[in-house]
Amino acid sequence: MQRNDNHSGRYAASSRPVQCAIGLLLWVVVAIPSLHAAQLQSTPAREAPDATVLVMGDSLSAGYGMPAAQGWVALLDERLEKQDPGWEVVNASISGETTAGGRARIVGALARHRPRVVVVALGANDGLRGLPTAQAAANLAYMIGAAHGAGAKVLLVGMQMPPNLGAAYADAFAGNYSTLASRFDVALLPFLLEPIALDRAAFQADNLHPVAAAQPRLLDHVWTALEPLL
Known part of the structure; x- marks a missing residue:
């Protein structure tokens, strides 16, 4: 699978308010596992x-x-x-x-x-x-x-x-x-x-x-x- 390497400092994201960061973190923790599980069921994994x-x-x-x-x-x-x-x-x-x-x-x-x-x-x-x-x-x-x-x-x-x-x-x-x-x-x-x-x-x-x-x-x-x- 092709991956894009975007670690350049020139493209670093600007800071966000603490509340938004916490909300985003909670969404990642809760939503990503469910999305990942659904993806695994719908698409074959590459070795x-x-x-x-x-x-x-x-x-x-x-x-x-x-x-x-x-x-x-x-x-x-x-x-x-x-x-x-x-x-x-x-x-x-x-x-x-x-x-x-x-x-x-x-x-x-x-x-x-x-x-x-x-x-x-x-x-x-x-x-x-x-x-x-x-x-x-x-x-x-x-x-x-x-x-x-x-x-x-x-x-x-x-x-x-x-x-x-x-x-x-x-x-x-x-x-x-x-x-x-x-x-x-x-x-x-x-x-x-x-x-x-x-x-x-x-x-x-x-x-x-x-x-x-x-x-x-x-x-x-x-x-x-x-x-x-x-």
């Missing part, structure tokens, strides 16, 4: 996972502009549930995330989920903001090292920048991924959007985020690099 794929990405992996169930990460979970139900997918992607944000969250995510495979799909927002490529490379290197330190395999998913940012920057940005993959000996998917990059109909009105209909193509693309790690 407890033997291994986890942790996806650390941005809006391209979070399913921006569509129900989360339509994104490529959710579709990955559906595919694994059919082919190998021993695997679980945890989507720790956050819209707007940068490599610095991923670096700040990776250790906690690894401790919570103990994944066997980590998909690192970050960098697009660094590039769109024109952040230094060396800084992004250092952040990605930290994430890869942390995943390896936790005993997980890594799939590094790259991105490319539009030419209006300058050829030198675009080349350095894309080169980060191949350099890191070689240095750390990790699997590499050079460009997440490669199958749809030239298809305007595959993108939402912002021309940045893929539409729901394009998500299966993204999954098939990611699958070519991910499957050997499973």
Whole structure:
């Protein structure tokens, strides 16, 4: 079963009055067991996972502009549930995330989920903001090292920048991924959007985020690099 990891401090809930908190707690204690029992009777339980794929990405992996169930990460979970139900997918992607944000969250995510495979799909927002490529490379290197330190395999998913940012920057940005993959000996998917990059109909009105209909193509693309790690 796909799970969304929403432990970022930026999304922490604001405080509530004590009375509301007590009322909510009482509702949880009383209602949740009954709801859970009813759910168990109506839907078959999925086996407890033997291994986890942790996806650390941005809006391209979070399913921006569509129900989360339509994104490529959710579709990955559906595919694994059919082919190998021993695997679980945890989507720790956050819209707007940068490599610095991923670096700040990776250790906690690894401790919570103990994944066997980590998909690192970050960098697009660094590039769109024109952040230094060396800084992004250092952040990605930290994430890869942390995943390896936790005993997980890594799939590094790259991105490319539009030419209006300058050829030198675009080349350095894309080169980060191949350099890191070689240095750390990790699997590499050079460009997440490669199958749809030239298809305007595959993108939402912002021309940045893929539409729901394009998500299966993204999954098939990611699958070519991910499957050997499973």
